[in-house]
Amino acid sequence: MRDLLTTEGLSRELLESLLDDGAEFAEVLRRPIPKVPALRGKTVATMFFEPSTRTRLSFERAARALSADILSFSPGTSSLKKGESLKDTVLTIQAMGADLMVVRHTSTGAPWRVAEWTKLPVVNGGDGAHQHPTQALLDSLTLRDRFGSLDGLRIGIVGDIRHSRVARSDIHAFATLGAVVTLVAPPTLLPPDLAGWPVEVSHDLDEVLTELDAVYLLRVQAERGGSSVFPSLPEYRQRFGMTRRRFARLKPDTAVLHPGPMIRGVEIDQEVADDPRCLVLDQVANGVAVRMAVLFQLLGGERDE
Amino acid sequence: MRAILTGEDVERALRRIAYEILEHNRGADEVVLLGIHTRGAPLAARLGTYIGEFEDAGVAVGTLDIGLYRDDLDQRPTTPLGPTELPGPIDDRTVVLVDDVLFTGRTIRAALDALADIGRARRVQLAVLVDRGHRELPIRPDYVGKNMPTSLAERVMVKIDEVDGAEGVWIADRPGAGTEGEGR
Numbered sequence: 001m002r003d004l005l006t007t008e009g010l011s012r013e014l015l016e017s018l019l020d021d022g023a024e025f026a027e028v029l030r031r032p033i034p035k036v037p038a039l040r041g042k043t044v045a046t047m048f049f050e051p052s053t054r055t056r057l058s059f060e061r062a063a064r065a066l067s068a069d070i071l072s073f074s075p076g077t078s079s080l081k082k083g084e085s086l087k088d089t090v091l092t093i094q095a096m097g098a099d100l101m102v103v104r105h106t107s108t109g110a111p112w113r114v115a116e117w118t119k120l121p122v123v124n125g126g127d128g129a130h131q132h133p134t135q136a137l138l139d140s141l142t143l144r145d146r147f148g149s150l151d152g153l154r155i156g157i158v159g160d161i162r163h164s165r166v167a168r169s170d171i172h173a174f175a176t177l178g179a180v181v182t183l184v185a186p187p188t189l190l191p192p193d194l195a196g197w198p199v200e201v202s203h204d205l206d207e208v209l210t211e212l213d214a215v216y217l218l219r220v221q222a223e224r225g226g227s228s229v230f231p232s233l234p235e236y237r238q239r240f241g242m243t244r245r246r247f248a249r250l251k252p253d254t255a256v257l258h259p260g261p262m263i264r265g266v267e268i269d270q271e272v273a274d275d276p277r278c279l280v281l282d283q284v285a286n287g288v289a290v291r292m293a294v295l296f297q298l299l300g301g302e303r304d305e
Numbered sequence: 306m307r308a309i310l311t312g313e314d315v316e317r318a319l320r321r322i323a324y325e326i327l328e329h330n331r332g333a334d335e336v337v338l339l340g341i342h343t344r345g346a347p348l349a350a351r352l353g354t355y356i357g358e359f360e361d362a363g364v365a366v367g368t369l370d371i372g373l374y375r376d377d378l379d380q381r382p383t384t385p386l387g388p389t390e391l392p393g394p395i396d397d398r399t400v401v402l403v404d405d406v407l408f409t410g411r412t413i414r415a416a417l418d419a420l421a422d423i424g425r426a427r428r429v430q431l432a433v434l435v436d437r438g439h440r441e442l443p444i445r446p447d448y449v450g451k452n453m454p455t456s457l458a459e460r461v462m463v464k465i466d467e468v469d470g471a472e473g474v475w476i477a478d479r480p481g482a483g484t485e486g487e488g489r
Contacts, residue, residue: 017385020385020386021385021386024370024386024387024388024389025386027388027389028389031422031423032422032423032424033423036373036374036419037373037418038373038374038375066373296373296383297383300378300382300383
């Protein structure tokens with residue numbers, strides 16, 4: 001693996017090796033001194049051309065826990081405002097001595113362009129509504145921790161699939177790891193073309209609710225036009241929200257996941273968000289661990305095995 | 306390829322080391338055996354079993370992976386991480402590190418760094434099945450199954466039932482196929 005840009009096409013073997021390492025890094029993070037010297041002397045550049053708090057913090061926490069240094073770049077305070085091109089920015093950060101770039105960008109495909117310009121490994125930290133591979137890894141690890149394996153697991157991804165890079169990344173990772181994925185959304189929140197996606201589709205959450213082992217709730221993304229294709233937030237909640245009533249109908253061990261930030265009262269009810277079967281905080285903790293695994297594998301060179 | 310230790314020899318050496326650990330530490334109450342991933346882990350488990358038999362009391366056994374503490378990450382590919390499982394805090398205990406082959410000493414250096422991040426052991430001792438010499442660091446073992454003078458041109462191969470499905474120690478001329486004990 002030279003870069004991590006997408007989960008589409010990743011082998012099951014590679015996904016599982018990242019999850020295996022991620023599980024060991026989760027153990028490292030629980031130690032009294034949650035830090036190892038593995039990437040001492042390496043520099044990770046976090047280049048977030050789209051605002052982000054949790055993903056950036058998570059990558060930076062992962063880099064620090066591996067003893068790497070961080071070059072942090074945000075467009076608000078940079079020469080981008082003065083008109084510098086993306087390519088020049090990339091080459092500048094490379095010339096400063098970065099060893100790996102984490103790139104988030106509002107435009108689909110931007111991390112691929114960056115990977116063409118630089119000789120460094122590139123990790124896609126989220127591009128437009130396209131891909132967010134480390135999110136898929138942390139979701140997969142959380143589900144594997146909870147259920148032992150994703151094989152045969154029935155996972156429903158609910159909500160704004162159309163604008164969701166999380167959904168696009170999760171679908172491929174979950175399916176490769178053996179899960180059966182059902183997309184649950186109104187037609188307006190589904191992509192126009194689902195050809196080639198390893199999924200089933202339902203427009204009615206109540207219909208599939210009791211079959212699911214895990215319900216993955218997506219955020220209604222107002223900033224990507226998500227609310228304009230739906231009449232109102234109360235109506236969204238009524239049809240696709242994980243209300244208290246729906247939660248009570250789930251199988252007793254069904255887990256609820258959400259990529260955050262949660263909008264309580266829209267896609268998830270207050271009581272559900274605070275229930276132990278809602279794994280949001282496990283997802284956040286595993287996010288640091290899988291990002292450590294990604295940085296470690298990309299900066300540690302090719303593996304023999 | 307020359308056979309140096311048979312499976313039975315390995316067993317005898319481990320039993321002796323178990324007795325030596327008990328003698329040296331006056332029992333095993335304060336002892337934690339930590340096997341270094343991969344082949345040190347089953348060796349530590351077996352030492353633990355013997356000590357349990359001899360003393361009629363259990364001894365704490367765990368495993369340690371040192372992949373994140375290597376000093377040659379730039380020169381060699383990363384390998385899948387192994388588990389680090391501690392039986393409890395190591396603070397103020399006597400930790401006995403267990404590995405299959407002692408060679409340059411760099412693995413043990415890494416293990417000592419890992420231990421320092423985990424807690425503050427009162428003492429750290431080292432048990433190895435084979436000491437093949439050629440140290441590059443000031444590190445020495447406390448318990449040795451077999452001292453085995455080698456040339457740098459030779460390879461030491463250790464197989465342990467739990468990992469390799471066969472058991473014994475061999476010497477071969479480089480290069481060759483097969484698993485190698487501490488190669489760095």
